[in-house]
Every structure is written in structure tokens, then in C-alpha cells.
Amino acid sequence: MSERIVILGAGYAGMLAALRASRRARGRAEMVLVNADDHFVERIRLHQHAMGESLRRWSIASLLAGTGVRFEHARVQRIDPERRIVALEGGALPYDRLVLALGSRTEVERTPGVREHAFTLDANEVHTRGATALAKAISQLAVTAGGERPHVVVCGGGLCGVEVVTELVERFPTIRASLVTASGVGTGMSPKGARYVRAALARRGIDVLENIPVRSVHDRVLEMGNGSRVGFDVCVWTGGFVVPPLARDAGLSVNERGQVFVDACLRSVSHPRIYAAGDMAMQSDPPGAPLYMSCKAACPMGLRVGDNVAAAALGREERPFAFISSGLPISLGRADGVLDTRRNDGTLRNLPVTGRLGAWVKEAITGSVITLFQAERWFSGLGSARPVDSSRALPTRTPKQLSA
Ligand SMILES: Cc1cc2nc3c(=O)[nH]c(=O)nc-3n(C[C@H](O)[C@H](O)[C@H](O)COP(=O)(O)OP(=O)(O)OC[C@H]3O[C@@H](n4cnc5c(N)ncnc54)[C@H](O)[C@@H]3O)c2cc1C
Structure with missing residues (x-):
């Protein structure tokens, strides 16, 4: 048999x-x-x-x-x-x-409050506060009467954190975005690749808080390892996989x-x-x-x-x-990206492919x-095989609607 x-x-x-x-x-x-x-x-x-x-x-x-x-x-x-x-x-x-x-899936147990107060990039069947719930939360953010911009904080400076924060500011320019990371942005990348990512974040007006771990997440506030507090409207957690x-x-x-x-x-x-x-x-x-x-x-x-x-x-x-x-490409929104090229033994070349070409390579690989x-x-x-349909249209507001 x-x-x-x-x-x-x-x-x-x-x-x-x-x-x-x-x-x-x-x-x-x-x-x-x-x-x-x-x-x-x-x-x-x-x-x-x-x-x-x-x-x-x-x-x-x-x-x-x-x-x-x-x-x-x-x-x-x-x-x-x-x-x-x-x-x-x-x-x-x-x-x-x-x-x-x-x-x-995203690790959500180690830091107190992540499970309750943060969203992840997981598929929803894994985590109820996953990517679909996050899309809804972002689309519901509105500029307040006083003109204050909503604040989204992304925790984790690895590939996922960088990709989501750059995607966010590209699609929703009226949102203020911060990236918080326990290590440095671009850790593990080549010097040129890391410099490119840092410059891309700065160009997009993203505040970066490096080398400070998050101690705990509460309702609309992060408590940081150095005793400071960071307020937010939406928190996205990308602190590693289990x-x-x-x-x-x-x-x-x-x-x-x-x-x-x-x-x-x-x-x-x-x-x-x-x-x-x-x-x-x-x-x-x-x-x-x-x-x-x-x-x-x-x-x-x-x-x-x-x-x-x-x-x-x-x-x-x-x-x-x-x-x-040969390397892991990172998207920086839809029209920018960086691919840190590697040798066959996995070591970095310090010869990144960047910009529109980087974005094209990323999309081609994806x-x-x-x-x-x-x-x-x-x-x-x-x-x-053929796709059945595109996922149900999410109730996303355009940047124009957001600032209205
Ligand atoms: C936002 C984001 C961006 C990323 N970008 C990149 C990138 O650019 N390049 C890259 O190389 N990697 C990237 N990654 C990482 C990459 O997605 C994972 O490493 C990859 O998906 C692992 O593939 P896998 O087949 O092992 O598992 P998965 O793709 O996670 O698939 C596992 C499957 O198992 C199913 N499953 C889980 N538990 C159960 C259960 N108990 N019973 C039944 N089914 C179950 C799940 O539903 C899923 O279908 C990214 C990850 C995220 C979240």
C-alpha cells in the first residue's frame, strides 16, 4: 500500500x-x-x-x-x-x-501589554489584532479638531518595522510616524545599506528612537527602558517571530x-x-x-x-x-527599496541595490x-491556478479624506 x-x-x-x-x-x-x-x-x-x-x-x-x-x-x-x-x-x-x-507568528508575550494594546502584522487567523485589524485602525485615525496629527508608533527596527513604517507614511502623509527599536536601525546590514535606510526614514520625516527597549505597552502609551514615555494613537509591534x-x-x-x-x-x-x-x-x-x-x-x-x-x-x-x-530586499514604500547583496557564504558585500531599482527587485522577488x-x-x-478575487476592500480612507 x-x-x-x-x-x-x-x-x-x-x-x-x-x-x-x-x-x-x-x-x-x-x-x-x-x-x-x-x-x-x-x-x-x-x-x-x-x-x-x-x-x-x-x-x-x-x-x-x-x-x-x-x-x-x-x-x-x-x-x-x-x-x-x-x-x-x-x-x-x-x-x-x-x-x-x-x-x-509575532512574539507578543515577552513585553507586558503588547498582546492587549498593540497590533501585529500577522494574518488574522493567527492573531485577532493582526494586519486586517491594523488596516481598520489606521483608516479610522483622524486629524483632531486642534489639527494634531495622529501618531502611529512602530516598535522593532528590523525588516518588518522598516517596511511598515515607510509604507504607512507613503499612504497616509497626514499621520506622524515613529520607529522605536531596542537596537540600531539597519543592524545586520552593510554600512551603505544601513545608511540608505536611515536616510530614507529621515527624508520621510519618521522619528527614530534607537537603542532603547520598550519596557511595557499601555493604553496609548509606551514605557521605555530609560524611564521615558511615548504616547501613540496606534502601536504596531514587529519585535520578532516565534x-x-x-x-x-x-x-x-x-x-x-x-x-x-x-x-x-x-x-x-x-x-x-x-x-x-x-x-x-x-x-x-x-x-x-x-x-x-x-x-x-x-x-x-x-x-x-x-x-x-x-x-x-x-x-x-x-x-x-x-x-x-543573494540578499534580502527591503521595501521603503512602493517606489523605493534596498537590497543588501551577499556572497554565496552569506557575508555582506557593502554593495546595496537602492532606489527604484531596489523597489523593482523587491517586487520581482515577492x-x-x-x-x-x-x-x-x-x-x-x-x-x-487563478486567484479567486482580491481581498475584501478594506475601509481605507485616502490621505485627503483623513485630513478632511
Ligand atoms: C510583514 C512581513 C514581511 C515580510 N517580508 C519578508 C521579505 O521581504 N522577505 C522574506 O524572505 N521574508 C519576509 N517575511 C518573513 C516571511 O513571511 C516568513 O519567514 C515566511 O512566511 C515563512 O514561511 P513558512 O512557509 O515557514 O510559514 P508561513 O508563511 O507563516 O505559513 C505557515 C502556514 O501554517 C499555517 N498554520 C500555522 N499554525 C497552524 C495550525 N496550528 N494549524 C493549521 N495551520 C497552521 C498558517 O495559517 C500558514 O498558512 C516577512 C514577514 C512579514 C510578517
Whole structure:
């Protein structure tokens, strides 16, 4: 009897793992893809969505149509590696091989008050104060009778913080924006790349408070580590990602963040019938450039996991995964961006691509993910999947309406 491969999570890694595994197995293994949402969420566009942009919606069923992969629209509750069962909301799902691709979400527990008083850039099924709720809150901000501009504070000076604050001031110039970060803006970037980001923030009139951690978040006020207070109308929290605790709870070998330690072929080092990819995976001995939680790493990992899990089910040889990163582009609104280029070993070149070209590269890379999905379908002899619609129009007010 053919093996059953169960893939948990239909984000970048899980979607590509399912499409690739079905292409490799061609009906010789049973495949099930489980996801809490029935649509694929383009997570790397959630800062655009949070600022009111309508995104195309891709139904998971339509992306899988014709591939033979069965879609289970359900939330995963527990994994039992001893009995090889996944507990879903609606019942138990047995597996022969399992792929963990449940991604990550914003960490909201470490700093008091974040969960209650801040918004995140998470998809709403993960966090009720996520990107859609943020879009509504921003659209409802109005200039007060005294002419005071509404103030949005973005906490976190990494990629997400920089992307959302620049998107915000571009779409809503009447809003005053601040970026607050425990480290420096551009930490981890090349000197030229970091300088470019700083200059871009300054040009847009964004106040930057660096090297001061947020101690706690309250109703309309941040308490800072140096004792000062920062008032706000809306607070956006982008202070890092955590992965779901399911792997840790199941007894898999994980790191302090809960990411699954995997070997070169992306199999759990403690439970080799279980694979992990994307934000959930941490290679114990990375052979290429260092892995970081990103779409850029999740996509090639998803493809390699798809290859390997199908190979294992068919009794074929599995192949190691090596990550090569040419750089991570950052958008600075829709017409500006920066790509810090890297060598194959992951080290920075101090040769960033900036400006309109940077924005173009960012958009090209962001859009290429759907092309990857389509390519897997084409190579399987299937036609293109089509988006169902753009997401429900959000009640976004234009800058003109805001100042009215
Ligand atoms: C605003 C923003 C911008 C970003 N920009 C970039 C960028 O420019 N470049 C880049 O490389 N990275 C970027 N990232 C990071 C990138 O989005 C993640 O690293 C990437 O999405 C990880 O892919 P994944 O497949 O591991 O997980 P995800 O894309 O998070 O997918 C996980 C899937 O699992 C599902 N799931 C989770 N828990 C359960 C459960 N219990 N039951 C069932 N289903 C579940 C989720 O619904 C989701 O569909 C950005 C992130 C954000 C938030």
C-alpha cells in the first residue's frame, strides 16, 4: 500500500512542499495538506495589506487542483509521533511521513501589554489584532479638531518595522510616524545599506528612537527602558517571530525558539519520519549560508522537503539542502527599496541595490513566489491556478479624506 504523506501548513514552505512532492510521486503516495486558513496568505505582503492595499486571494484548493493532494481545512492541535497521528479540530489524521511547515507568528508575550494594546502584522487567523485589524485602525485615525496629527508608533527596527513604517507614511502623509527599536536601525546590514535606510526614514520625516527597549505597552502609551514615555494613537509591534509550540510539545528536538533541529536532508534529528521546512526548521549543521526565518529560505526548503519526502516514500535517495542567499530586499514604500547583496557564504558585500531599482527587485522577488507555484503545476502538466478575487476592500480612507 502507498504511504501517506501529511504536510502541515500551507504557507510558502508547505505549499511548495506539497506541489513538489505530488509532482515527484505522481500518484504513488497519498498526500494531504492541512491549513488553518482556506486561502494561501502572501505573508510578505501583509505590511501592504495592513496599510489598506487589496491583495489577490489564492484559494488553496485551486492551487492544488489536479495535483492529487487532498486539502484539509483545519487547525492542527497536536502531533503524536509515537502513534504517527496528527490531532486536528475535526479528528485524527494518521501519517507515514510528516512535514512540519507551520511557520511563525509575532512574539507578543515577552513585553507586558503588547498582546492587549498593540497590533501585529500577522494574518488574522493567527492573531485577532493582526494586519486586517491594523488596516481598520489606521483608516479610522483622524486629524483632531486642534489639527494634531495622529501618531502611529512602530516598535522593532528590523525588516518588518522598516517596511511598515515607510509604507504607512507613503499612504497616509497626514499621520506622524515613529520607529522605536531596542537596537540600531539597519543592524545586520552593510554600512551603505544601513545608511540608505536611515536616510530614507529621515527624508520621510519618521522619528527614530534607537537603542532603547520598550519596557511595557499601555493604553496609548509606551514605557521605555530609560524611564521615558511615548504616547501613540496606534502601536504596531514587529519585535520578532516565534514558532508554534507543537513540535516541542511532541518531544521533537528543538532550539530555544521551538524550531525543529533538522539534518542535511531536512529530517528531524530526533524523529526522522518527520521533516521540517520554513520558519519551523533549524539546520543543525548548515552547509551553506546561515539560515534565517524568511520567505527566501522557506521556498527552497519547501521544494527540497517535497523532493525528499517523496523520495523517501518511494524508497529513493534523499538529497541534502544547502541555502544560498543573494540578499534580502527591503521595501521603503512602493517606489523605493534596498537590497543588501551577499556572497554565496552569506557575508555582506557593502554593495546595496537602492532606489527604484531596489523597489523593482523587491517586487520581482515577492511576485516570483506565485510563479514558483505555477511552475510546479506546469511541470506536472497542469494549467495555471487563478486567484479567486482580491481581498475584501478594506475601509481605507485616502490621505485627503483623513485630513478632511
Ligand atoms: C510583514 C512581513 C514581511 C515580510 N517580508 C519578508 C521579505 O521581504 N522577505 C522574506 O524572505 N521574508 C519576509 N517575511 C518573513 C516571511 O513571511 C516568513 O519567514 C515566511 O512566511 C515563512 O514561511 P513558512 O512557509 O515557514 O510559514 P508561513 O508563511 O507563516 O505559513 C505557515 C502556514 O501554517 C499555517 N498554520 C500555522 N499554525 C497552524 C495550525 N496550528 N494549524 C493549521 N495551520 C497552521 C498558517 O495559517 C500558514 O498558512 C516577512 C514577514 C512579514 C510578517
